Amino acid sequence: MDGDGYLEWMRSEGRIVIVGASLAGLRAAETLREEGFTGSLTLIGDEPHEPYDRPPLSKQVLLGTASADRTLLPRRWAIDATWRLGVAATGLDMAAKRVRLADGDEVGYDRLLIATGVHARPWPHETEADLDGVFVLRTRDDAARLQRRLTSARRVLVIGAGFTGSEIASACRERGLPVTVVERAAAPLVGALGGVVGQVAAELQREHGVDLRCGLMVTGLEGDSAGRLRCAHLSDGTTVEADVALVSLGATRNTAWLAGSGLGAGPRGIACDAGCRAFDVRGIVTDDVFVAGDVARSPHALFGYQFLSLEHWGNAVAQAEVAAHNMISSSSERRPHLWVPAFWSSQFGVSIKSVGVPSLGEEILIAQGALAERRFTGVYGYQGRVIAAVTFDQTKWLEFYQRLIEGAAPFPPAFPMVDHRAEGLRPVPADFPDPSLPTHGPSVTLSGYSPTDRRVAFTPGRA
Amino acid sequence: MRLVVDLNRCQGYAQCAFLAPDVFAMHGDEALLYNPHADDAQREHVVRAAAACPVQAILVEDMGDATAPVREGLSGGR
Numbered sequence A: 001m002d003g004d005g006y007l008e009w010m011r012s013e014g015r016i017v018i019v020g021a022s023l024a025g026l027r028a029a030e031t032l033r034e035e036g037f038t039g040s041l042t043l044i045g046d047e048p049h050e051p052y053d054r055p056p057l058s059k060q061v062l063l064g065t066a067s068a069d070r071t072l073l074p075r076r077w078a079i080d081a082t083w084r085l086g087v088a089a090t091g092l093d094m095a096a097k098r099v100r101l102a103d104g105d106e107v108g109y110d111r112l113l114i115a116t117g118v119h120a121r122p123w124p125h126e127t128e129a130d131l132d133g134v135f136v137l138r139t140r141d142d143a144a145r146l147q148r149r150l151t152s153a154r155r156v157l158v159i160g161a162g163f164t165g166s167e168i169a170s171a172c173r174e175r176g177l178p179v180t181v182v183e184r185a186a187a188p189l190v191g192a193l194g195g196v197v198g199q200v201a202a203e204l205q206r207e208h209g210v211d212l213r214c215g216l217m218v219t220g221l222e223g224d225s226a227g228r229l230r231c232a233h234l235s236d237g238t239t240v241e242a243d244v245a246l247v248s249l250g251a252t253r254n255t256a257w258l259a260g261s262g263l264g265a266g267p268r269g270i271a272c273d274a275g276c277r278a279f280d281v282r283g284i285v286t287d288d289v290f291v292a293g294d295v296a297r298s299p300h301a302l303f304g305y306q307f308l309s310l311e312h313w314g315n316a317v318a319q320a321e322v323a324a325h326n327m328i329s330s331s332s333e334r335r336p337h338l339w340v341p342a343f344w345s346s347q348f349g350v351s352i353k354s355v356g357v358p359s360l361g362e363e364i365l366i367a368q369g370a371l372a373e374r375r376f377t378g379v380y381g382y383q384g385r386v387i388a389a390v391t392f393d394q395t396k397w398l399e400f401y402q403r404l405i406e407g408a409a410p411f412p413p414a415f416p417m418v419d420h421r422a423e424g425l426r427p428v429p430a431d432f433p434d435p436s437l438p439t440h441g442p443s444v445t446l447s448g449y450s451p452t453d454r455r456v457a458f459t460p461g462r463a
Numbered sequence B: 001m002r003l004v005v006d007l008n009r010c011q012g013y014a015q016c017a018f019l020a021p022d023v024f025a026m027h028g029d030e031a032l033l034y035n036p037h038a039d040d041a042q043r044e045h046v047v048r049a050a051a052a053c054p055v056q057a058i059l060v061e062d063m064g065d066a067t068a069p070v071r072e073g074l075s076g077g078r
């Protein structure tokens, strides 16, 4: 039944269901219509909102230059879909090709796309997490609540200095709020960019008045008699008085609803092949279930075919487009998802961007600019080749390094670059922490070679 | 009116901040912050900014002819 006849029928009259109505889900739906799919299209999303953009939530929204309920994504194409918003998918029957919904409904599909993303890892201690003043930031409702609370906050405690935590600290400082940041590693952004660059991030934070405490963990949150957050206890025995705490300890894949479905889904995501087709628990690729966005783990040729999990905006868009194309294409017309990881952040007035997989880097070379000036390009090397690059306010060089990564160019690069300084003469260790420790915030995780590996590499403690 | 900037693609040229300063603003030298829901009164400025962006990183909903899909610009990578 997979002959041309089926595909033609599928494209004109088939039923496509997309679970997860956010960035990846929307872009996939648009691509399906754009490529001529005229069958029925259903988008299922547990949030009650139309697809909106998340990156502004930790930036413009907290700064007050955009509002949390006004980051809806512009549409590229009319998608003529049935929207089931505010209702979660609770189960999947792969044999019957049906998705179960929280309201008891079932929706049948011919092809299914799973784009359920991730959720913020909550504070591990439940009663402490419930204290008034303790927040996470993933959704627009989170952002609205936080933004409201910040207007009366006295001191904000940020737990975990990954990208999201650091951006929140930056916005709070810009609003004039006292901020304490507690990070288990030796510096902010260390899990994503390594210790050399992390040191620069630490200096940036301190210069902007952040009370930055590294190498420490928050061991407990304490409330007053009315259940409002009063202070936090740190692993060095000190106490930080704060009425707002932002838990930014990274994210967990939204795969719990797939438990028992037979799909290769676990806390590290859903494994799929380079064509975005999901693997089942036996390691056999499915024909009709596809995956895209933050929830996916997919193998990448540039990185030894290890499975990559990316929490990157650009990946969600690119992978959604490939998945959608492949869902309605014959096997010879399918495309691989070979997107080179790319990420941006802006914090403390600096534009930070990266390409490739920095955390694979053994060494880093400051190819241009200077760390002390907060304007530089760092190039990461792995086994003698260029594997990633990061820029602080030097975006224009990134594309060049992307090509070096794509071409597996030798590391250190064979030529000196314009504006290279003494510190860029020799590579130094990139200084990544033990990979078994969690990294915080949108980042890249390599998750081995097994499509059915459902173990988690680390046990998140308190950071 | 909804808009989004592909900030992987954006090079911080500030062309948009020059043409529609009420919607796009540079934050430091290269970081762009924009309002993802611009006032309709800004439409003309925003459409001009999107057209003038050297890397076509700005996607505006309903740009010009509503039936013509806006395809250029956003596609994640390059």
Ligand SMILES: Cc1cc2nc3c(=O)[nH]c(=O)nc-3n(C[C@H](O)[C@H](O)[C@H](O)COP(=O)(O)OP(=O)(O)OC[C@H]3O[C@@H](n4cnc5c(N)ncnc54)[C@H](O)[C@@H]3O)c2cc1C
Binding pocket: A019, A020, A021, A022, A023, A024, A025, A044, A045, A046, A047, A053, A054, A055, A056, A057, A058, A087, A088, A089, A090, A115, A116, A117, A118, A137, A138, A139, A164, A254, A257, A292, A293, A294, A295, A310, A311, A312, A313, A314, A316, A342, A343, A344, A345, A346, A442
């Ligand atoms: C505050 C913040 C700042 C960010 N900043 C940047 C940045 O600067 N640069 C960058 O590259 N990336 C950034 N990101 C990451 C980027 O937003 C994500 O990569 C992107 O949103 C991924 O899109 P997605 O569609 O795969 O997943 P998501 O956006 O997570 O969407 C998944 C959707 O599925 C829904 N869902 C989950 N389970 C179910 C279910 N069982 N049934 C129905 N629906 C379900 C979820 O509620 C959600 O609406 C940021 C993210 C956040 C939260």
Ligand code: SF4
Binding pocket: B005, B009, B010, B011, B012, B013, B014, B015, B016, B017, B024, B032, B052, B053, B054, B055, B056, B057, B058
């Ligand atoms: S004009 Fe384009 S490249 Fe320049 S800042 Fe604006 S969006 Fe970025």
